[in-house]
Structures are given as C-alpha cells and as structure tokens.
Amino acid sequence: MKIAIMAGDGIGPEVVGQALKVLRLVAPQAETEEAPVGQAGIDARGKPLPDETLALARRVDAILFGSVGVADEASIPRERRPGTGLLQLREALTLYANFRPAFMFPELIGASTLKPEVVDGLDLVILRELNGDVYFGKPRGFETNEKGERVGFNTMRYSESEVERIAHAAFRAARKRRRKVCSVDKANVLETMQLWREVMTRVGREYPDVELSHLFIDAASMSLMRNPKQFDVIVTGNMFGDILSDAAAMLTGSIGMLPSASLGVDRKGLYEPVHGSAPDIAGQDVANPLAAILSLAMMLRESFELEDKARQVENAVRTVLAQGYRTGDIYQPGTRRVGTTEMGDAVVQAL
C-alpha cells in the first residue's frame, strides 16, 4: 500500500492531516510519502505540479489529495495557477472517471436549503468524465480576428473511445447501485454531445439490466433541484460535470462532507474532498475534515479493495455525527461545535 499525500493549499493540509490519523489506525502497514502540489508546488519548486510530485504519483497505488487554489486564481498565468497542477495530474495519470457521490446524512438534513422531503434519503453519484471536453481540447488560446480585436477560443471535443470508457464506468457503477443511468448532454445543439449520446446509447445496449435515460444539461440542472431523488448515476462530460456535481453537492447542504474519487484504467486513484481550498478559513483549525476522511474510505474501497475498512471509517463518521460533533459549517443549535483536530480525534475514537 503505497500512498502519495498531496495536501495542497488552504485547508488542504489540515483536513488531510486528520485523514492521515485515521489511515494510521485502520491500515498501519500503509507507506506514505508527501509531495507538494498547487501553490505549495509553486512555492517549493516553481510549478503547480513539480516533476518530483508527478514521479511520485506514477509510483504509488493511490493519492490522497487535499485541495489546491488561491484567491483570484484567474488573474495568474495559466501555467502558474494552482488548479493547473490538478488538471495536469488528471491528464498525466489518465484519471478519466470522477465519481462524486451526493448523499444525505439524516442528521444534517436541516443544513440543506431544500425542503427536507425533497432531499431526505438522497443518494446519487455524479460520474464526470475528467480527461476530455473543452477542458483539454485543442486548439485553444487567443487570436486576432479580421477586425483586429482579440478572440479567446477553446475546443470542445470527444472521441468515441473516450465516451465508451466513461459509459462503461457508468453502467458498471449503476450495477452496484439502483441500476439507473441518466446521461446528460446538449445533443440538440452540439455535435460533440450528439456523438456522446450516440455512444452512450450504443454502450447501453450491452447493459440491458440498467435503465438508461438522457437529459439535456438545462433540463438536468432543473430536475436536480426539482426532484433529485429520481437519480441514481448521472454521467456527463467534463464541463457539465463540473457544474452539475457542485450543484448536487449543494443539495445536501454540507459540501464539507462529500468525498470524490478520480479513477483511471487500473485501480490507481486520486481521492479528494469535493470542497475547495477555502483560503479564508485556512490555518484556523475550523475546517471540516470529514470529506477528507470519507475520501480515504473511498480509497480503501476502490484502490485497495478493503471494503470492510472503508465501511468502518464510514460508520465512524456516522457515529460522530450521531454523537453530535459538528464543525462550524454544519453546526446547528443543540449540537457540539468542534474544530478540525477535535473532529478528527472523535473519528479516531469512534474507530
């Protein structure tokens, strides 16, 4: 069990620190090695994904990732943006399947801005394609048009095999769940998405036991708010997945609770909380470490096939919630407000 620890920026180091305490307890045999990424990579080696960090990523079985990002990131040149480090890692390791579960903890239902009956029992997964689309398509850049003004451009692009592999990932995931896949595209307007829908439909025939439906992205963003419990697995492209997965996370009202896994062709994966680097609260011991701890649980399950250990960690998280422990983001009157470290300790205790 070789694990790279890439804590990154902002609250990343704090929350990953708590997940590491849990790892030491449930899998003391794991070998870990730390490496800088994001702004931490720039500070240490001048690049958001230093060569040594990438080399380590290639060597290990799994990566526990914190978060990358600084304020006003868009004004920094692209090759020096912390987020670029994460994009390069996804591409270099061919981590094409990004699983972002959105589920409701019964204790936290009050934290949602949606009515309890709409989100009670919510349990869906957004499967976001992570290696293609307008994120990586070429050509891209700036040019000057015939009027002499600047133009910015990017290319949205998917090939058949790129859609096929994410389709198979979606149907396989649905088989372990409620056997429903909803593919989200904009096939009525975009050729890229027309190909997406064709391939999804074709691959879907190989999984007759899984129900496949299609929604346009605009309708999907409405349905997610209107009736989210109808969904099981939602599969979509990189750009739409970025948007839909954050919306889905927000349904639960507790983005500080949600883990994610980015998987490739083998069992190697990158595991990270859905939340960002939150520079405004970094270093104050107030961030919620449960998303990082639940990301570790996903790692134990997906990369190491340690289903029992994964369950133990997930149950420990449920236990501390039942015991009333809450970080500030999920605090409600009548519960016990704790900091990052105390929350991590409570999970260790529950284990």
Added chain:
Amino acid sequence: MKIAIMAGDGIGPEVVGQALKVLRLVAPQAETEEAPVGQAGIDARGKPLPDETLALARRVDAILFGSVGVADEASIPRERRPGTGLLQLREALTLYANFRPAFMFPELIGASTLKPEVVDGLDLVILRELNGDVYFGKPRGFETNEKGERVGFNTMRYSESEVERIAHAAFRAARKRRRKVCSVDKANVLETMQLWREVMTRVGREYPDVELSHLFIDAASMSLMRNPKQFDVIVTGNMFGDILSDAAAMLTGSIGMLPSASLGVDRKGLYEPVHGSAPDIAGQDVANPLAAILSLAMMLRESFELEDKARQVENAVRTVLAQGYRTGDIYQPGTRRVGTTEMGDAVVQAL
C-alpha cells in the same frame, strides 16, 4: 406597432393565444401577423425557420414567441430540429442579450422546492449572451482521428466586442435595479472565459456606481442554490447561461410563470416564456399562459416603451393570483384550479 406571432409547437399556440387576448385589450392598435416556426415551420414549409417567417421577423418591431420542440429532438438531423429555428432567428436578428428574470410571487412560494426563507423576495435577472460561445463557434462537426474513430467537436469562442456589448447591457440593466453585476465564467480553465473576465472588468470601470463581482460557473451554480438572494444581475455566456437560467427559474418553483426577452441592437426583441413546448400536455387546455402573458408585458416595456401598459398587465397577473386562480402546475389545495383559457380570461377580466 407591428408584431410577429410565432406560436410554434406543443403548448405554444395555446399560451400565445391567451397573450393575444391581452394584447388586443391593452394595445388594440397593434398589427399582428402569424408565421410558423419550429416543427410547425417544418410541417408548413419544410424548414424550422421558413424564409417567409424570417422575412416577417425582419419587418416587424417585435416577436411574440411561444415555444419550439418535439420529443427526442436530438435524434433528428440538425437542420430539421425545431430548436434550430430558434437558434437561426437569434443569429439572423443579432438578438444577443437574453434577459431571464427569476422572481418570486409571494402566493407561489410553496411551489418552490427550496425553503421559503431562502427564496422569499427573490428577484434576480440572468442575462445570457445569445449569439456566441460554443453554440455558434466554428469549426464544428465530426471528424475521424488517427485511430480511425469518430470525433465530435465544437468551438467555444468570444471576441472582445461580443463581450463588450453584453457587458454594457448588464451594467445598464443593473442601473435600473440594485446596481450589482455578477459575471460568471470559467476563467481559471478556459482562455475564452479569461477574455470574458478581462473585458467585463474593463467595461465595469465605466460604471463605477455598479458593483462588479466574478464567480466561476461551478461556484455560481452552488451559490444560486445556497443564497440566491445575494444576486441582482448575473451575466454569463450562452452555454453557462442556458444552464444557470433554468436553474434560477426552478428556484421559483414555477417555470410556467417566467417570461424572457431577447434583445438586439435596436428596440426589436423576441419575447418568449422560459418554459418549453411540453408536448405531453399540449392541446389539453391545461398549460399555464402567465409566462406568455408576462412576456407580452416585457415586450410592451422594452420594444414599445409602454411602461404603463406593461405594469397593468403585470398587475393583472398579480390580481388573478391573489384571487386564487391556478393552473395545474402551480395548483395547491385551497386555490381554484383553472385551465389555460379560463386563466387568460381571468387576466382579461382583471384588466
């Protein structure tokens, strides 16, 4: 006052029919002429935007539009899709500024899936750029890659002047409201959106009395659900606007209530309900005509500068809601369930 009536498909003709009754009453001098569009255009003349329909659109001062669309539209070749007719109209008339207000009717607050305190008093406008982006960018289409597989591709593209004109539209709109503009992009990943942000920032300096903020699209889709009342004018590109505006509409719980305006360089505009063609309930006299009627009010205000008439229509809509009239989509126990025609009649009565 020359107005083209393009009722389109599905429930379009029914709801537009009610708006026409209102028009006859408040502006009997208006000259109207009908023309087929969408599937109706294909049925009548073999094209979603027949030449005669486009010629009429060029001649008139304003277009009252119903809705276009059929089931399984994505499987039809693009040039024969009903939605293509609408896209062609937007492009041919340079209707680049799509205003989609999302506001809460106090009587309908129960219809939202969000908690009342989150959406009570909600009043925002999504301003969606409507002539550029990946919707219209070239090159686009299908090609074969080096592995011999098919690839679908589209081009996301914005020029400085395209962003400038929508930026000015946003700041001008904000001056008539609460003087806040939030520009939504993905400048951390896409060059197109980096240009967008640069130009927004530059144009913003000409409006020092308007507060400008920026959000990435993923954060915006979260904030819209978390704290929608913070927003006044949200300005964004064609693709992100398609998604965000439907999400914003859904916040109100009553998409059957919301109007929109697509404006160009002069006062000519296209006015349409935000809802789609809803083929499943077409022809049954159950659709909600209030969005079409409120779209007419927007037309009176924007294309004809008849602010008083616009207010009268809007007040009549408020009156019928206060009187308890409800179509099926907004029905709640204790109110009076009516059909499309009866709702239209009630508005006429209130006027």
